[in-house]
Amino acid sequence: MELENYDEFPQTIPLIIEDDIFLYPFMIAPLFLSNEQNIKAVEYAIEHNKLVVVAVSKHGKEGKREHNSFFDVGVVGNIMRKVSLPDGKIKVLFQGLVKGKISDFSDDNSLFAHVDILRNEESNEQSIKSVIEVLIENVKKLSRLNIKFPADLVKTIEENDDATRIADLISSVLKVKKEEAYKLFSQANVEQRLLDIIEVIKKEIESFKIQKEITQKVNSKIEKTHKDYFLKEQIKAIQKELGSDTKKDEEIKSYKKRLKAKKDFMPKEAYKETKKQVEKLSRMNPDSPDANLLQTYVEQVLDIPFGEYANEKISVKNVEDQLNKDHYSLEKAKERISEYFAVKQLLEQRNIEDLKSKGTVLCFVGPPGVGKTSLANSISKALQRPLIRVALGGMEDVNELRGHRRTYVGAMPGRLIKGLIDAKKMNPVMVLDEIDKLGANHRGDPTAVMLEILDPEQNHEFRDLYLNFPVDLSQVIFVSTANDARRIPAPLRDRMEFIEISSYTPNEKYHIAKDYLIPQELEKHGLKKTEVSLNKATIELIIAKYTREAGVRNLRRVFSKIFRKCVKQILNDETLTKVIINTKNIKSFLDNPIFEIDPADKKDFVGIANGLAWTSVGGDVLKIEAIKLKGKGSLTVTGNLGEVMKESSRISYSVVKVLIDKGVLLIENEIIPKSSKELEEKTIVDPSEIYKRFDIHLHIPEGATPKDGPSAGITMALTIASILSEKAIKADVAMTGELTLSGKVLPIGGLKEKLIAAYKAKMKKALVPRKNYERDLDDIPQEVKDAMEIKPVDVIEDVLKEALVL
Template identity: 35%
Template sequence: MNQFSRNNTLPLIIIPNTVLLPGKSVTVKVNEEAGASFYDKVAEEDNYGIVLAVKGDKIDSFDEQDFYTVGTLVKVEEAKPLKDGYHFELDVIERVYAEEIIPDGEDFKVTYGIIPDVVDIDENSQSEMMKNVKSLVKEISANFKGSEAYVDYINNLQDIKSMVAYLFPFMNISFDQRQAFLEIRSLREKSLRFLDILIEQREAVRFQVEMTEKFNKKVNKSYREQILRQQLKAIQEELNETGEGNDTKKKDYKKLIQDSSMPEDVKEVAFNELEKLERQSANSTEGNVIRNYLDLLISLPWGKSEVKDIDILAARDLLNSKHYGLDKVKDRIIQHLTIMKLKQNKQGSILLLVGPPGTGKTSLGKSIAEALDRKYVRISLGGVRDEAEVRGHRRTYVGALPGRIIQGMKKAGEKNPVFILDEIDKLSMSANGDPSSALLEVLDPEQNSTFSDHYLEVPYDLSEVFFIATANSLGDIPGPLRDRMEIIDISSYTSTEKFHIAKNHLINSVIEDHGLSSDQLQIEDDAIKAVIEKYTREAGVRGLKRQLSKITRVSAEKIVIGEVELPYIIKEDMLTDILGRDSIQYDIAKEKNAPGVVTGLAWTPVGGDILFIEGVTMPGNGQLMLTGKLGDVMKESARISHSLIRSRLSHILKGFEFNKNDIHIHVPAGATPKDGPSAGVALFTTMASLLTGHDVDSKLAMTGEISLRGAVLPVGGIKEKVIAAHRSGIKRIILPKDNEKNILDIPEEVRKDLQFIIVETIEDVLRETLGLELLQPSITNVLEEDNLITV
């Protein structure tokens, strides 16, 4: 040990991504907070400290193992405070070895030992080595202006260690290479390694200079944008990696255009673009744009498609085999295909399949394509906010692409595919245009024969395409776009329909997808029904398929390890172990309802449901309070009901003082938003039951809207609502007169168990629900006499 062995524990100084060599002073800039802490640490040790490099990319929160063990001993010669920190002048004294790194609060101390260089080279060899270093430095510096003073300084150095320490920071080598260089103890080995680094630097500089000189002769204004591409080409030439022997034959665009089925006006455009291409240089950016454009024109189907005969009976058989139920939907599709057959495949209209998620809208499109023996193309419009997604970008933009319609036609490769526009109700508008407006031309049989794509810039005929759009809700589709399409409603499935879909389609598909067969796994009918009723609540069958997949996954494990006998049969009592406890609970009609409690019917995106409406009265000042997170429409229905009660039942409610009592109406499940024009009858009946003290049959449910003149108005979702009522144990249902025709839409197995009560006015409602008879002033009689109207 030397003079520093008297105190071989010093503070650790962390300078990220830096390796210091002994024999040179360096300047380090540190921010204000770190600088003050840095100076306080070393001031306690006569301004001495140990610098160790950090492994990896860490910049804070270090552990002992994060540091290299070989570093340098430094002394802080000067500290200059600045506005934003400190400048420290460090004298790098000697290389050290960290024997132990000791945590010191948030900092560290290092117990170290000095490890000087091993001098294993004589003075003559050192002198020769220095000459070589100075020669290399002079050769490298000759390529840079203003480097004379730098070279003179190097020439005046007489010590190989000082020379290496001075040049080392300017070497273009990696951090790991710098640390490895520091750890070399042999002066001979270190000097030779330094010569190797200098030679590598000289060759790199020489190569860069040669490349620059080579391109300086060619570069002018028209080449400035291609500098990087030209340099890449020159480097490939130097490395003999041009790949000329592997170049494929260039496309003969002229022949491809002539042989294509493009219309003559489109061919003329294509030949004009080809002339532009021939005038471009080999690496022209515009040339690549033109080539992409010509490739699109050539690959698009332009000619008339083959007129294929439509076998209507085969199409019906295919639809029946792939889709259970949906009889009216399939009938409507078959009718559409029949008209197409009569018109020789000219489509004539665009279909819009509207229904809840999971009801088979997209798969119906696939089946139609199969029945017509046409290509199937699908694009999803959900979340599309940019008009360019439909019409394409103009070719003047960088990265321009054709719209999704043209891309779909290119993918189809024929002029008359079945083209599915999925989730058309999920389109939205943004600053980049309205994509729904761009679809107006696509979906108009009168206009789409000359569809204009911004990228294509020539008319394209879409009149032979069979477009089928899908949506979950009509309300989210703009009116002009909705008018372009022929709407086919797809309602939610009944439990019976779901059972047959699962038994005939889903189970076999799921078992096959999981690598099993029906000889290995079977699911009993009662288990399927239990999964439908207790583990899924949806309009379609996606959730049902997920639950069947879960059953299959659990069973597959047992089958593979040989834990069960084959075939492994899933029974209803096994579902709790596989799927857990029942996850779906439906409201069930109670045995008896108290006065002021009525069972209503509601439609939800996952099917129908029953809805209990409750009411109470209390002393107050005549307010009507509504709770249960009701929407504006339901609130208006409640106010109309309140007004009708006061105007029509006043002779019955003589003892009730409206201005001294409050009425509170509540619809349970208060966290769920509720709205829609179908709760008027139920709200009116709730108030009437509450104020008259008559209870309403708990097995009676109702739906319908009311007007201020006492008429009962029709509502939607009858099928879903009635199915929900049947599931919940309801026996009688009140429907508006105008909804009587919808009873035939209800499955026979549901319809036969229910009694339907048809009403036209609130007097009919009160008679059927509470047994009350009112006079008949609800449909107002208007008399005209002497130009006066008496009500």
């Protein structure tokens, strides 16, 4: 079908916008159209027997009809056939006739475009023939390199003498970008168009030559490896061609340079081992699995900060100032820490190298929340050294500390070496947290490794299994923490000096809350000091009724809870400038009181005594109770007691029996039940009959709480003596002490916590073993000593004399 059968050009005809296909005048091609405007253009052309112009979208969006959204040169042709498809799409068979230049296009009537035929410029025929010869030669070269190049195309262009048709044929098979394709498509100067095509073909030839060379290089190795290896080798060959396959050499060079810089600071064995592994890595294929493991090892070793130390000199004054700034009270702990660093400072000043690294390892022992770890933080700040925390709680695998051998999958250095790497210094402050909670199983005993770590005679040559050479840990300042020193094995205890950090008194907690906790929590919650009012009485009420702990961790949580509610009130009420918290409205912030130590009873009772107990959260007052039942002299003990406490109860009962038999504990005849015969004869019954004719039930509340230890011995003996003699026990007296079978009172532990609990319960008198009185009374806060009388006792008779209402 020829153009003569249609109207003359220029003319306005329907416009079809395709996404990415340049059609040429000699083509008959199917088009799949879904855009509504394109479909309307096709229907209009068929209905009115019109030609259409097919233009190409610049941005790959079919049918987008805006100025500059499509190329202005397209193909004018006719619709030979139309077929409707599902989903509203159509398929048309389009026959290209001639190239057309879109000269006018209106957004208002975007279905049509004003088109004129694109006519070629006049050219020198002889020059064009010469260019065509060069073009055919290059096409032949390309067809030999590219197996996908149409084989019959060379023959077609050799037989054709139309330069424009030759250019169209070659352009249609070249794989070029859309903009370059448009440049070739729209060029009106035939000679220039042919030259442009030659340039494109030459680029294609060079590209295929490189690909062929790469393929040849890869094929030489393909027989030795898996087929999937082909892609990796191809990439490698490409990188080599680009000159970027020097990464491995650069890395090896970098490792050698870093190793040389550390040579003077590394142990000879370490340098020798590392150098050996770097040389081995340089000879290894980078794709080998062992190469990755070896590279990780080399990097870990070179990350160890050999020769790098925090240069800040030790200053006792700085340590003391920082400790006083960060902590209230804890005078003994602060003093011992100062002494520790005073020795180090003197050794440093006098340059006594042999002893500088040899000193005791401090271990802070105490209940949770009393400031053990934060003391280590203060030491780190004062010395301006990095702080590394190694959590030992629940650790059972010895390799966590000593490192894993490199023969294992996922091997890595131990926690101590990782700590040095993280600190980037060889002399950090390292906190060994919860050292009393180390475990042991089939993987070994970590406490045995700690012996080497904490022993100044050994830790200058600590051997990590992963590194396989010794590392000097002698410059590390080790500080350990524990809740219960008794759980630490004896050999490990021998390498540490324990600093006891016991419970805070209510007064100490008040000052800590006022000076530390409240300002810190206000800042954390974005509040100003002027926006919240908390008076002394309110803080003391919170300490007494809303927390029960040795430290202040839960107290911090309580203030956090209060300030969250304050923040919400301020946000909800813009006129509110200050939130006032007092004893009257505290329940609106914290609900009802949670904890409360029962105060001393005002009335004296028979068979109820106040015992003092130590718990992991501080001291407590236990009311030990007893009743007597008619029976045959048996003893029943309840209250979820451990074996030691059960034995202590039996000892107490036996001691009381001896006191009755000796007449020390007087039993009135009227309280001993008599048989009918004894009543008739008015017989005076032997006092020992009191424990033969009664069963004793001893109970230590609360039943759900496990309790153990010997320190309730004198309290249980007093309770049994009271119930058998029916003499009341003074309600304002509390006591603690271990009792022997001969009636002696032995010393106990945790006296400070126990007396603080008695003080909180408003006891007037506390009975303690004499050895504790002589040894530990200086540790008791002055406010506790001023508030109640602390009396020493030697034997059970002293306890009866002080506590029974005679």
